[in-house]
Amino acid sequence: xxxxxxxxxxxxxxxxxxxxxxxxxxxxxxxxxxxxxxxxxxxxxxxxxxxxxxxxxxxxxxxxxxxxxxxxxxxxxxxxxxxxxxxxxxxxxxxxxxxxxxxxxxxxxxxxxxxxxxxxxxxxxxxxxxxxxxxxxxxxxxxxxxxxxxxxxxxxxxxxxxxxxxxxxxxxxxxxxxxxxxxxxxxxxxxxxxxxxxxxxxxxxxxxxxxxxxxxxxxxxxxxxxxxxxxxxxxxxxxxxxxxxxxxxxxxxxxxxxxxxxxxxxxxxxxxxxxxxxxxxxxxxxxxxxxxxxxxxxxxxxxxxxxxxxxxxxxxxxxxxxxxxxxxxxxxxxxxxxxxxxxxxxxxxxxxxxxxxxxxxx
Numbered sequence: 001x002x003x004x005x006x007x008x009x010x011x012x013x014x015x016x017x018x019x020x021x022x023x024x025x026x027x028x029x030x031x032x033x034x035x036x037x038x039x040x041x042x043x044x045x046x047x048x049x050x051x052x053x054x055x056x057x058x059x060x061x062x063x064x065x066x067x068x069x070x071x072x073x074x075x076x077x078x079x080x081x082x083x084x085x086x087x088x089x090x091x092x093x094x095x096x097x098x099x100x101x102x103x104x105x106x107x108x109x110x111x112x113x114x115x116x117x118x119x120x121x122x123x124x125x126x127x128x129x130x131x132x133x134x135x136x137x138x139x140x141x142x143x144x145x146x147x148x149x150x151x152x153x154x155x156x157x158x159x160x161x162x163x164x165x166x167x168x169x170x171x172x173x174x175x176x177x178x179x180x181x182x183x184x185x186x187x188x189x190x191x192x193x194x195x196x197x198x199x200x201x202x203x204x205x206x207x208x209x210x211x212x213x214x215x216x217x218x219x220x221x222x223x224x225x226x227x228x229x230x231x232x233x234x235x236x237x238x239x240x241x242x243x244x245x246x247x248x249x250x251x252x253x254x255x256x257x258x259x260x261x262x263x264x265x266x267x268x269x270x271x272x273x274x275x276x277x278x279x280x281x282x283x284x285x286x287x288x289x290x291x292x293x294x295x296x297x298x299x300x301x302x303x304x305x306x307x308x309x310x311x312x313x314x315x316x317x318x319x320x321x322x323x324x325x326x327x328x329x330x331x332x333x334x335x336x337x338x339x340x341x342x343x344x345x346x347x348x349x350x351x352x353x354x355x356x357x358x359x360x361x362x
Contacts, residue, residue, distance in 0.1 A: 013183035022104035034193035043070035096163035099213020300326035
């Protein structure tokens with residue numbers, strides 16, 4: 001089954017860009033959101049005061065239906081995997097050469113500074129000379145980069161790409177992502193999206209400059225690649241070998257080789273036999289998001305239709321209890337709309353809700 005045929009039968013394409021900082025994620029999000037029927041979504045609250053990036057269930061619930069993409073500097077974890085499974089997100093993992101990322105982060109701190117979730121880059125750090133600021137970034141931020149990579153390297157059902165691949169051939173990378181996500185987008189639409197975003201230049205993508213990390217101080221380069229010494233199981237990964245080769249070339253005064261492909265294995269695509277019809281898939285997703293409300297309203301309607309309830313319907317006031325019960329359940333459905341947990345949690349939620357009301361009246 002082709003990607004287009006698979007997309008026509010599958011549900012909406014929802015793409016998570018799990019990314020290193022300064023890896024071209026805004027540029028990639030712009031490319032994907034410029035595709036037909038795609039939009040940008042918010043997967044986590046705007047970080048403030050050093051808050052760590054995590055997938056937020058409320059934000060994912062509010063993302064709505066259809067095709068969308070969101071970017072988050074998020075490590076892979078049990079919670080991340082659960083959110084990806086529950087909300088049918090397809091993770092695209094975006095990495096970058098570590099030496100280049102350090103230089104780009106140095107420039108970012110110079111321009112913007114701020115208190116981030118990884119290290120404190122308050123304004124007076126901007127006056128540090130390049131060597132001192134790069135050393136600070138290597139000691140505080142580079143371990144997070146390595147941890148990010150190690151958390152995602154063996155994650156199933158992911159597509160790992162690099163900043164270098166993205167800058168060299170954005171149209172090919174966008175084609176790979178579209179196929180991986182199972183979206184029905186033809187090559188002409190992809191070409192138009194790339195041309196539109198490159199012409200607009202309304203993003204933080206710095207013209208795809210690669211190789212600037214070769215100018216880092218030798219001690220910083222050695223300290224940077226030594227971080228991978230603690231993970232011998234990753235020594236033969238294309239990404240780790242590429243970073244080591246670039247650092248070695250810089251230390252020897254040679255031009256750094258391109259990072260190349262970083263994927264450890266081909267991305268896992270959903271088998272055609274497991275694909276659900278599009279409308280059924282959308283209905284099931286709606287039911288998962290609004291399970292509380294659907295259940296409560298259904299109870300109210302069933303009670304209305306039941307002729308022999310508390311006050312039988314053939315009595316003079318037979319519809320009073322029906323209307324009251326339906327109004328109460330509709331009110332409860334509205335109250336729980338702020339948070340829509342799984343349908344299986346409904347009895348537990350209602351028990352807690354009733355307990356709080358009983359304690360209040362007592």
